[in-house]
Amino acid sequence: MKNRIVLYFSAAQSEQPIIYRLVKEYDLVVNILKANINPQKEGLMVMELTGEKDNYEAGISYLSSLGVSCEPLSETVMWDETLCIQCGACASFCPTEALFMDRESMEISFENSKCVVCGMCLDCCPTRAITLHFDVREAV
Numbered sequence: 001m002k003n004r005i006v007l008y009f010s011a012a013q014s015e016q017p018i019i020y021r022l023v024k025e026y027d028l029v030v031n032i033l034k035a036n037i038n039p040q041k042e043g044l045m046v047m048e049l050t051g052e053k054d055n056y057e058a059g060i061s062y063l064s065s066l067g068v069s070c071e072p073l074s075e076t077v078m079w080d081e082t083l084c085i086q087c088g089a090c091a092s093f094c095p096t097e098a099l100f101m102d103r104e105s106m107e108i109s110f111e112n113s114k115c116v117v118c119g120m121c122l123d124c125c126p127t128r129a130i131t132l133h134f135d136v137r138e139a140v
Contacts, residue, residue, distance in 0.1 A: 001051060002048065002050040003048070004033070004047070004049075004072070004073035005046075005070055006044060006047075006070070006071045006073050007045045008043075008069035008070075009043050009044070010042055011042050014043055019032075019045075021062065022049070026059035027051055027052070027055050028050065028055055028056065029051060031048040032045060033046045046117065077110070077121070077132060078131045078133050079129060080129045083127045085126070086106065086107055086108055090125055094121055095120065096116055097111075098111050098113075098114035098116075117132065119132060
C-alpha cells in the first residue's frame with residue numbers, strides 16, 4: 001500500500017520520534033516530500049508512506065492515537081501544456097520520469113502518478129509551465 005499524506009503536528013508532537021517509530025515499529029517506508037515547522041514548533045509534513053496494508057493501517061492508527069492529524073494529499077504538480085515550449089529541461093531534471101519527452105514526437109508529457117513532488121522541475125522551466133500545488137491547510 002502506498003499513499004501520499006499530510007501530517008499536522010502540534011508543538012508537543014514535533015518533539016517526539018514519530019517518523020522513527022513508523023519505520024521501526026510498523027515497517028513502513030517514509031519518503032518526506034515537504035516539511036515545515038513554524039517558530040512555535042507546530043508544523044506539517046507531506047510524505048509518501050508505503051508498506052503492507054496491515055502495517056500501513058496500524059501506522060495511521062498510531063498517528064491518530066498521538067493526536068497527529070493525517071489527511072490524504074490531493075493535487076501535487078500542475079503542468080500547463082499551453083505555457084510549455086517543449087524545451088525538455090524539466091524532463092532532464094525529473095528523477096522519476098513523471099515529466100518525459102517522447103523521442104519520436106519530441107513532445108513533453110506528464111504522468112502525475114509517477115511524481116514524488118521533489119520540485120526539481122520548477123526552477124528549470126523557463127516559462128513557469130510547472131507549478132506546485134499542495135492541497136493542505138497551513139499549520140496552526
